[in-house]
Amino acid sequence: MPSASEMIVQTLEEAGIEYVFGIPGGGTGQIFQVLETKQDRIKTILVRHEQVAAIMADAYGRAAGKPAAIMGQGLFMGSNATFGIMEAMLSSSPMVVITDTSDGGAAQRPANQSGAGEYGSIDLQSIFKSMTKYTTLATSPKEAVLGMQMAIKHAVSGRPGPTTLLMRSAAINGQVDVESPPFIHNAAGFLNTVKPASAAVDIARAIQILNESRRPVIIAGNGVHVARAHAQLQELAEQWGMPVATSYKGKSAISEDHPLALGMVGTYGQETANKAVGDADTVLVIGALLRSQETVGERPDIFNPNRQRIIQIDIDERNAGWSFPVELGLIGDAKVILEQLVEASKEAAPGNAANRKEWTDSIPGRRDTGAYYDQPEMHEDSSPVKPQRLIAQLQATMEPSTIFALDAGNNRTWMAHLYRARQANTFYSPGGTAGMGWALPAAVGLKLVYPNQPVVCVTGDGGYMMTVNAISTAVQYDLPIICVVFNNNTLGMVNDHQPEGHKIASEFYPTNNATVAESMGAWGVQVSDSKDLPDALRAAQASGRPAVIDVIIDPGPSPDDWRAGAWRKGQT
Structure with a gap:
């Protein structure tokens, strides 16, 4: 036996x-x-x-x-x-x-x-x-x-x-x-089981609601990634001329270069997305829980079921109409339901296209006036390196197919807010617990799935040290990830919220994180001038080994100003 x-x-x-x-x-x-x-x-x-x-x-x-x-x-x-x-x-x-x-x-x-x-x-x-x-x-x-x-x-x-x-x-x-x-x-x-679909009568009702709308918008969440529904999402958006915002966990559900993309909605999101979602009369929510982060603490000028018609797609019937009341909940696999909607839209969508034309045509202008994935500091070289400039150089140097694993804290906030995902399904993050230390081991797991695409971990020095032993595993199994460390010797988000002169348990002893990686067999370099970043990124890729770029970050800039500003707008 x-x-x-x-x-x-x-x-x-x-x-x-x-x-x-x-x-x-x-x-x-x-x-x-x-x-x-x-x-x-x-x-x-x-x-x-x-x-x-x-x-x-x-x-x-x-x-x-x-x-x-x-x-x-x-x-x-x-x-x-x-x-x-x-x-x-x-x-x-x-x-x-x-x-x-x-x-x-x-x-x-x-x-x-x-x-x-x-x-x-x-x-x-x-x-x-x-x-x-x-x-x-x-x-x-x-x-x-x-x-x-x-x-x-x-x-x-x-x-x-x-x-x-x-x-x-x-x-x-x-x-x-x-x-x-x-x-x-x-x-x-x-x-060998079939993914669940929605009833035909419910699909017809969703089409009717979309047809009656003049300013429909999509909020695409993590469920799009889970269902592998990226192509179906884009096709439905194009059929209706319907702009697409994403939740934080839904980032890269659609390319943020797509003409209908609004970027990320919510506390860490783009003003373009927040304003467009607020102006919409109909919101199609796909695999997003509508957490406080996505709705900026339930700001009524962004998300309001009392003046917006809401359709919510979710695999779990408990999640549709959980955070907010909805007019229609479509229960099933997001990919299957989007395929149903795409098929039903082939005849329905063109019928009232004129009603939505002004709305669709407004998207480029909204992006121009909303500083879409742009800040002045992204264009300024300095030593130490401004976090905004680091992200701009990642954007300029890494190819669109690069897979990113984010961590927690200010480094995640900067990346989610300023890095434009140019290809669908390229961003991964710890959005469930939102815990530190996730990005580095996650990048190792992702490299097994994407062996022929660059995989980049973006983390702070706090998160890096929590799971730095993952570098040893990456070296052992020849998994050439790149880890970019925001090194400011602090727990940045914690430190930002502590008064000057009264900091506690948020500042580290300075460490060369590249040297730590080199001791485990990885390639490493420390960078303190933003002008050296592109060469460092290219050298890390050329090394063919797990690589760590330890970037000395200017501790002055903080995402807290615009992050807190988003909340304050909801309180006035």
Whole structure:
């Protein structure tokens, strides 16, 4: 009879899972040993900390549209890995967690204790249930295999997300009786399901609302990325001459060079987008939760269901009409529903095009007067480097297909606000938890999906140091990412909000982050003059190695002025 470990790996292979990120430990060591014989089909990526394993898998799952697995010992997966798991849950990233209960007999606890919730130990099942779509505890070998199949199915069904297979030692160590029920079938068969569509009557109602509008606008969110609906979004917008704003997590749902693009709406967004959404009479929301960040704290001059007709598309019926009341909620996969709308619009959209012509024609002028992705400081060389100038030089030097992984803090705010995404589906960010330290390991996971495109991590020095060990993994597996560090020796967003002369716990000892990277085998350079940035970016690409460009940033400029200004406008 095959072992449970062998059949778990076989299940991963049947389901098309290509990567396992993790650190061997506890009962999972046996599964890693089976993976050693499968490296041509399922690649194991050794990380230096469970946190970065989960972040790598989160980013990989978003970009690939299918899960990677993370695997390691239970207590550390239920503690160290939780940031990446929570981010995957809140950002709809498919992921499978494989771990054990570290059963009794381990040196750290009496023989009758485990991580399954008994007195004196940790309830791992409750921990994982609190942040995943599905968690199962396997107590027998067959339960482990069946649980693995269901964990993969739940990770990709409906709204994607993380799932957990938690196993007792007996489940991992035993043999699987494949000759008696419940029988074990090929895992691929559990995944052959059709994405949900919306009812024809509801599609017709949406078309009627659009036809009655004179100033329709789209807000495209993370759901467009999750559904891979970029082409369908653009086609629908073009059919109706309907401008497109995006949420922060939806950034790059459409090229921001497209004539109908308004840029990002919300607190960190473009005034072009905020003003156009506010002027719209009809808002089609696609896969966006309409969080406070997108509506600038519910500013009524931007988003107001009392004067705007709202259609909201979401895979989860609880999300449509959750933050705000809607006239119509379309429940289903964003790509499928957009395809339905595109087909229904072929005859309907041209009918009242004249009613919308003035609105569509106003978009170029709105971009001209709204300083669309532009600030004067973007054109000023200096030493140290102004963050605005750094972003302008990234824009000028990196090709449009460059994939960006953002972090948290002011560095993220500058990038989201000023970098114009010239190609769809090129921006990834930790918008669920919005935690620091995400960008660097995320870039490693993204490089596995985009081996032939530049992948750039943009982070602050605070976030960089949180997960800097990911560079060692990038070097080991020859994944030539570029990491651009905003180095101002502070937690910038925190520091901005502290009064002068009373700073606390927000300033670092100066560190050369490029030298840190070089010690792990990466290419590195520190830049303090903006004139040297283009050459540094080109040299990093030419190195063919993981690279870190440590940019000494002028601590003076802050995004807080325009960020706070957006909120103040809503309070007057």
